[in-house]
Amino acid sequence: MSFLALEFVSTVRADRTGMTDLLSDVDGMTAWVREHAADLGADPGFTAHEELRHETLRLRQAVRALFARAVAPGPPSRADATGLPAFEESLALVNATALAAPTAPQLCWNGGPSLAAVATGADESARLRGRLATAAVEFLAGPGRESLRTCQAPRCVLYFVKEHPRQEWCSTACGNRARAARHYREHKK
Template sequence: MLALEFVSTVHANRAGPADDLADIDGMTAWGRAHAESLGLDAASFVADEALRAEVVELRLAVRALFAHAVHPEPPSRADAHLLPPFEEALPLVNATAAAVPLAPRLDWPADGAPNIMIVPAMPASESARIRAALASATIELLASPHRERLRTCLAPRCVLYFLKEHVRQEWCSVGCGNRARAARHYRQHKAH
């Protein structure tokens, strides 16, 4: 899901929190990796600092909405102190999605069946199109039944959000579950 992949551009590695969008090269690589979902040409897309800054601002707003969605669970520890208030994040995400209205377009290849393509209804900048796709993906996720399964991974050092797949799932991955169990074991044995 694009919205989860977007918020997961903030993650943890052995050195601590990491940001895939920390610089223009990171934004370019992430945009190219998600070119199809963002309506980009992967071969020619190159981010600039203005685009990167706008996308990072949107990511903070989206992470604020995710933090609101998982409440009363705690938000991700990665950037909870940086998130805008919910009352600012929600209108920003909605306005960003609405900035590029979309329309269906019939695509009918000579040798195939017709299909629908969703395209911008009017010309829009590359930045606006990228951010609108990310905001729209966020709206779709948070307005769907998937929102009820959205969780914060509480494993040591993890800062990801994930969709809970089964009743007993507490972590985003097996690796995080192993780290959490090892930390719990260490705390229990250290106390004795």
């Protein structure tokens, strides 16, 4: 199951060297958008520019603030637990961004009928951010929100959808890291 909103907030992650931001520069954003072009309705030859990157980072922080609210009373991601914008400001930004690039259902016929959502009347920047905001709105208003969790493994900063009742971490690697840290704490005395 793929959730564009989760992919978007997961552009901030931690690795062995510390925090990594896949959208830290124009080249990184260009690569990420091209990788997700089909979901975003973007041209496969898309090239980002600094203003779009800046506005996209602002939107990402707003979505992360909404995710933090959705997992409450659980803790937000450690990546931005203290640096998130206010909830009301975040909600307004996400809704305004989604509204700025409305979509309309269109019937496609590629070997048979299928439904596609086509952005109407907006430039490429607004359509891209609108699709990201819409993905966040759909995710947070949908059934996936109830299973949204923050990974509590050491150094992990990701949100994930809990797919199994016993799932505690976003990945096997995080589970292994958490168990190793717990073992170390219990046996270091």
